Amino acid sequence: MTDLSELGEFGLISRLASKVGIGRSVVKGIGDDCAVLDGDKYYTLITTDMLVSGDHFNRKWHTPEQIGKKSMVVNVSDIASMGGYPVWALVSMALPDDVDLEYIDSLFEGMIEISKKYDFYIIGGDTTHGDLLVINVVIIGEVEKENLCLRSDAKVGDMIAVTGDLGKSWAGLELLRSDKKGYTEFHLEPTCRLEEGRKLAPYVNAMIDVSDGLASEVLHICEESGVGAEIYEEKVPISKQTKEAGDTLDKDPLFWALSGGEDFELLFTFSKDDWKKIEKINPIVVGKIIKEGKYLLNGERKELKGGYDHFKI
Amino acid sequence: MTDLSELGEFGLISRLASKVGIGRSVVKGIGDDCAVLDGDKYYTLITTDMLVSGDHFNRKWHTPEQIGKKSMVVNVSDIASMGGYPVWALVSMALPDDVDLEYIDSLFEGMIEISKKYDFYIIGGDTTHGDLLVINVVIIGEVEKENLCLRSDAKVGDMIAVTGDLGKSWAGLELLRSDKKGYTEFHLEPTCRLEEGRKLAPYVNAMIDVSDGLASEVLHICEESGVGAEIYEEKVPISKQTKEAGDTLDKDPLFWALSGGEDFELLFTFSKDDWKKIEKINPIVVGKIIKEGKYLLNGERKELKGGYDHFKI
Numbered sequence: 361m362t363d364l365s366e367l368g369e370f371g372l373i374s375r376l377a378s379k380v381g382i383g384r385s386v387v388k389g390i391g392d393d394c395a396v397l398d399g400d401k402y403y404t405l406i407t408t409d410m411l412v413s414g415d416h417f418n419r420k421w422h423t424p425e426q427i428g429k430k431s432m433v434v435n436v437s438d439i440a441s442m443g444g445y446p447v448w449a450l451v452s453m454a455l456p457d458d459v460d461l462e463y464i465d466s467l468f469e470g471m472i473e474i475s476k477k478y479d480f481y482i483i484g485g486d487t488t489h490g491d492l493l494v495i496n497v498v499i500i501g502e503v504e505k506e507n508l509c510l511r512s513d514a515k516v517g518d519m520i521a522v523t524g525d526l527g528k529s530w531a532g533l534e535l536l537r538s539d540k541k542g543y544t545e546f547h548l549e550p551t552c553r554l555e556e557g558r559k560l561a562p563y564v565n566a567m568i569d570v571s572d573g574l575a576s577e578v579l580h581i582c583e584e585s586g587v588g589a590e591i592y593e594e595k596v597p598i599s600k601q602t603k604e605a606g607d608t609l610d611k612d613p614l615f616w617a618l619s620g621g622e623d624f625e626l627l628f629t630f631s632k633d634d635w636k637k638i639e640k641i642n643p644i645v646v647g648k649i650i651k652e653g654k655y656l657l658n659g660e661r662k663e664l665k666g667g668y669d670h671f672k673i
Numbered sequence: 674m675t676d677l678s679e680l681g682e683f684g685l686i687s688r689l690a691s692k693v694g695i696g697r698s699v700v701k702g703i704g705d706d707c708a709v710l711d712g713d714k715y716y717t718l719i720t721t722d723m724l725v726s727g728d729h730f731n732r733k734w735h736t737p738e739q740i741g742k743k744s745m746v747v748n749v750s751d752i753a754s755m756g757g758y759p760v761w762a763l764v765s766m767a768l769p770d771d772v773d774l775e776y777i778d779s780l781f782e783g784m785i786e787i788s789k790k791y792d793f794y795i796i797g798g799d800t801t802h803g804d805l806l807v808i809n810v811v812i813i814g815e816v817e818k819e820n821l822c823l824r825s826d827a828k829v830g831d832m833i834a835v836t837g838d839l840g841k842s843w844a845g846l847e848l849l850r851s852d853k854k855g856y857t858e859f860h861l862e863p864t865c866r867l868e869e870g871r872k873l874a875p876y877v878n879a880m881i882d883v884s885d886g887l888a889s890e891v892l893h894i895c896e897e898s899g900v901g902a903e904i905y906e907e908k909v910p911i912s913k914q915t916k917e918a919g920d921t922l923d924k925d926p927l928f929w930a931l932s933g934g935e936d937f938e939l940l941f942t943f944s945k946d947d948w949k950k951i952e953k954i955n956p957i958v959v960g961k962i963i964k965e966g967k968y969l970l971n972g973e974r975k976e977l978k979g980g981y982d983h984f985k986i
Contacts, residue, residue: 362774372774372800376781383761383794395763395797400713406796408811410765412803448696450708452723452809461675461685468689481696483719484708486809487685490725496765496799496809498721 407438428470437552441569443561444503454490509567514585518629521643530620531605543601591647593658720751741783750865756874757816767803822880827898831942834956843933844918856914904960906971
């Protein structure tokens with residue numbers, strides 16, 4: 361018996377990816393935030409994320425509306441990270457016995473609110489029974505061919521930046537787990553950066569969304585682009601509220617930023633020459649793409665280690 | 674609190690469908706086996722089905738390879754029912770702690786075997802942790818515009834036929850539940866009718882796959898097409914093996930055929946004038962589309978009642 365925690369989530373994905381072939385019109389298969397299919401003027405983007413009760417939300421803390429919203433936002437974020445926009449969604453739900461119609465209505469209201477906010481439509485899905493509340497969302501989007509952003513296009517010398525504060529979702533989760541008051545709003549109702557993604561897309565080289573912590577996303581970009589990176593510890597943006605949560609819980613908010621995940625900010629790399637074009641979205645520069653090695657700099661040069669892994673926590 | 678069993682699975686789907694709008698290029702949204710998107714020469718078909726441990730498979734009876742195969746087959750069957758063929762798939766999996774790497778490899782081998790059999794590719798997905806094994810598959814397919822088969826195109830006077838024996842999956846399930854020997858092969862490893870669907874598509878009016886029992890599927894076609902139907906009880910095809918299971922368990926195999934589900938045969942309606950074109954696939958005529966009313970005829974004229982409902986059993 362080989363325990364999954366030895367291999368980890370990303371090891372498992374690589375292992376499965378190595379077993380499948382590449383279909384026709386597939387520009388990018390397993391290994392980015394979305395699968396990318398060729399088209400005439402546009403690429404089609406397809407992403408899917410499964411949210412499981414107890415792992416991705418907690419019915420004690422999250423309202424059904426918040427669960428519905430989150431199930432959509434995590435997928436919109438994947439579309440945003442490719443530079444695209446969502447067009448259609450499909451929703452599968454496994455519903456346990458203790459979920460009533462009013463609960464499902466609220467869940468669905470949350471989903472519809474996000475679909476209206478980002479201008480896409482729910483066109484199908486599946487409803488079934490299950491002993492655990494599970495929601496799987498598929499979003500199909502589009503991106504102009506010239507705007508497609510992959511993990512694999514980072515260039516040596518690129519700046520690395522993010523769109524906003526990190527560690528905020530994990531801070532909220534830890535507060536909720538400890539039954540302490542503080543900044544839990546973002547964890548309960550995360551937002552994503554679709555608008556910023558669209559503005560960035562024409563100018564950035566590589567892009568990814570921060571769903572498993574800054575460190576994990578930087579390592580993904582390094583691996584897919586065949587480059588290295590250095591991250592400046594003091595530049596990692598952590599809000600006052602997240603720092604306060606760290607004080608409350610006697611934990612290091614930097615760890616949450618590097619390894620916590622679910623912040624749904626965009627992380628992207630770009631040439632210094634394009635700074636003028638992207639500065640209007642207020643990017644926060646956190647590091648630089650280098651030839652090889654992955655480092656965290658804070659006076660000394662530490663090895664940058666991976667982030668959140670569903671099978672290792 | 675409104676219990677879901679009052680509304681049922683199909684009532685819930687209608688309720689949710691009434692809350693969403695229709696996106697651009699959407700030929701058919703919620704309410705058929707696949708969503709249908711417009712294209713130049715072809716329609717794009719998208720379907721998604723979620724399989725939950727304990728509801729859709731049982732880890733005591735099903736091997737991981739069989740679970741992998743079934744997760745794909747149920748979706749291919751939806752594509753077949755629209756007259757199309759599968760092109761790409763995405764797979765989401767929630768994996769509990771007691772699932773090891775060898776188990777996942779076998780699960781995935783089953784999926785790949787079906788993808789090779791039906792000539793499509795797995796291009797993406799999501800792997801995560803969950804306290805229950807849950808698999809969600811999305812299949813994207815295509816159909817020539819002239820071959821699209823909807824539930825809504827049945828015409829008064831059409832014959833109603835199926836591609837093969839019914840009740841066989843439920844027979845196997847009941848045998849397994851009762852720990853009795855007999856014909857369990859089909860329940861453990863269902864097949865679908867993609868080839869037949871492709872041959873039928875140019876000539877049939879309405880088509881659907883039998884996933885919730887003959888009665889349920891006939892009622893769906895009636896509702897979507899605004900027609901009625903009569904089913905001839907003695908024509909409903911039930912195999913010798915399924916009848917033997919009925920004897921073993923002292924149950925009525927006709928009930929399994931009408932209300933059991935998961936047989937993944939195709940049910941279709943067609944004009945008598947097209948009989949010559951479709952007879953080569955050996956269709957079994959089970960009834961006729963009439964103007965109004967839904968009946969089961971066996972000497973008397975009984976009301977045809979719905980099939981399997983995930984929230985009513």
